[in-house]
Amino acid sequence: MPRIITAILFIVSVSTALANPTSSVLIKNIKIIDSQTIQTDVDLLIVDGAIRKIARDIDDKDVHLVIDGTDSTLIPGFVATHNHLHMPGATFLGKAGAKLYLAGGVTTMQTTGAAEPLKELQLKQVIEQGRVAGPDIVTTGPYFTGPDGNDAMVRITDEQAIDREIEEWVDRGVSWFKVYRHTTEPQLKAIINSVHKRGAKVTGHLCSITMQQAAELGIDAIEHGFIHAYDFAEGKTAGECDGSNNYRSSLDIQGKQLEQLHKTLIANKVAISSTPSIFEAQTPNTPINPAFKTYLAPHLLERAENYLQRREKAGDSWYFKREWLDRTLQHDRLFLQRGGLLTIGPDPGLHSIPGFADQRNFKLLVEGGFTIQEAIQVMSANGATSLGFADRGYVKEGYRADLILVDGDLENAPHTINNIKLVIKNGVTYQPHELRKGLEGQLGKTVERE
Ligand SMILES: [Zn+2]
Incomplete structure (x- = not known):
């Protein structure tokens, strides 16, 4: 029976x-x-x-x-593409993070930058062995960056040293690498070469290098999308992470400039991995999921509550503007409708909590005008395509x-x-x-x- x-x-x-x-x-x-x-x-x-x-x-x-x-x-199940196992104030979220992601519907996730890559690899393994409950994990190596960035990041510029570093991580089982804001063009070129010849992939949180340049150099995905589209930053010096971010408010979303960039991204099969839930967490007067109070460790909770207090007090004068979130979603839907590979992840931090923030991403897409099926496409099928899984989504x-x-x-x-x-x-x-x-x-x- x-x-x-x-x-x-x-x-x-x-x-x-x-x-x-x-x-x-x-x-x-x-x-x-x-x-x-x-x-x-x-x-x-x-x-x-x-x-x-x-x-x-x-x-x-x-x-x-x-x-x-x-x-x-x-x-x-969600196949999500910006699901760190770290967040500001914690270098490794471990089993708790993996379980919260799975509980939120995430069955496959890309960590998209690791603060503790060896621990990620180990966690991936014990999940595969069925010893710990969690999503399938597509691991990432340590961040590569240029002159700036934090201490855990790799700053090497010599082509052969880059190649050795990447070889080591690929041998350990890493399949994606992430470049950070201050990466230089020669560095990115060397990284992409080394990574691609080993069958792995590269994504980037860009700033010094524009999305257009990165696409032309052969990057596989770009994180955060519109918010970090420094292609449109006024006063930007080529190769430097500077210039004004006014484009977030002023760029014509329907305009020719963005259309041209989308064409390049689509022609080069570059995915945009959007992260609306962490942007919402930075936006004043937006809903807050109380789950963060339940699950965050005390020191992270204090940090998040402190941030929220300052955010709400500042209101409209806060650095992150409501319209940036709205325009990100407008941009994202347009990219998807033009045939772009739009994927999504929560980028955990503040009160954007693993799993809950993935559910919030789904809601944000729908609130941003995506149909239910479009939202599911972004949450599942497109993630699977970007990560190279033909058996899910x-x-x-x-x-x-x-x-x-x-x-x-x-x-x-x-x-x-x-x-x-x-x-x-x-x-x-x-x-x-x-x-x-x-x-x-x-x-x-x-x-x-x-
Ligand atoms: Zn991130």
Whole structure:
């Protein structure tokens, strides 16, 4: 007899699920949405970690777990592209970070810059071994930067030294590298060469080098998008991180200049990895998810609360303007509609908390005018494309069973993204509240051993 699980009661604990990764799961009477199709009142069968069948009235004989999906929506797990395992004030978020990401629906994530790359690699491994619950992790090497940047960053400029450094990290399992604001053009050239000949990829948080230049040099992705489009900074010196950021308020989003840049990015297959939730965290008078009070370690909570106080007190005179967030989303949708590969991640910090901030990103896209299917495309399918995964990002037969079961009709009530009942990764079911158990006050607290 299959176990029948109602929409309210789940009896599969995470530990049970981890111990039993190959069981079959049948979700009955579900609405499925991905970026290509919407199907209502269908059943979905998972066998051995993959979506075996989507059809009406699938037989539940021999199925280990049956879930009633009435009044729920099934979407692909998030494949997110700016999910650090560090944040200002904490160099490694470890297992707590990984669990919070997974609880928020993230089944695959790119760390996009590491403060502790060896620890990231180790965490990726124990997750793959099934010893710790968390998303699949696409790890990043240490940041490369020019004369500026912080102490943990690599500042080498010699071409051969760059090549050796990259070889070492690729051998350890790193598949992406990130360049930071002050990287010079010769440095970026050498990095891209060295990385590409090893089959890995490069992304950048740019400033000294423009997006146009980086695209022409062969970069694979650009972080933050519009906010850091220093191509349009007035008074910018070539190769320097300077100039005015007035373009954030004044650049014509629909105009020719931006259209030209988008053409270059698209022709060179450069993804833009947008990070609206951290920008919202910097914007006065915006909603705050109280989760940060629950999960942040005391020293990070103090830091976040202090920031929020200053932000709210300053109001309109604050350095980060509301219109920048709105215009980022306008820009992002236009890039997507022009055929650009738009991806997204939370860039954790302040009260932008792993997992919760990924859910917030989804909502921000919808509030910014994206249709539900466009939002899902950005949150899942495009991330998979950028990271080179052909087996995920959609709810389709043959694809990996990386899914989010939302309590409610997500199509007509996007806020229900906050009500995730179940996250399924590689066919294994996880309940968010189980994943989050015991993590109160733990995020960024200690660097645990594994
Ligand atoms: Zn970042």
